[in-house]
Amino acid sequence: MAFMLQCPSCEQEGLDPRHSLSQCTVCKDNFSLEAHCPQCDGVLERVQACGAVDFFCNSCNNLVSKRSARFVITKVA
Ligand SMILES: [Zn+2]
Numbered sequence: 400m401a402f403m404l405q406c407p408s409c410e411q412e413g414l415d416p417r418h419s420l421s422q423c424t425v426c427k428d429n430f431s432l433e434a435h436c437p438q439c440d441g442v443l444e445r446v447q448a449c450g451a452v453d454f455f456c457n458s459c460n461n462l463v464s465k466r467s468a469r470f471v472i473t474k475v476a
């Protein structure tokens with residue numbers, strides 16, 4: 400099963416970290432997802448590799464998996 404993030408509105412795992420704008424599959428609220436580096440806290444770039452999306456930190460020059468990235472989740476009106 401795909402890795403999903405917990406939605407701040409309904410607290411279910413309904414947000415897909417592959418998209419910078421994601422709609423909760425449970426409560427249908429919209430959120431912007433920004434991935435941050437766990438090492439330097441810089442904003443990560445999305446990189447597509449073999450159909451999967453991972454994140455890349457330009458400061459650390461490091462690939463960061465979506466499981467270790469820190470997500471800032473902001474509700475979009
Ligand atoms: Zn939700």
Ligand SMILES: [Zn+2]
Pocket residue numbers: 436437438439440441456457458459460
């Ligand atoms: Zn970094």
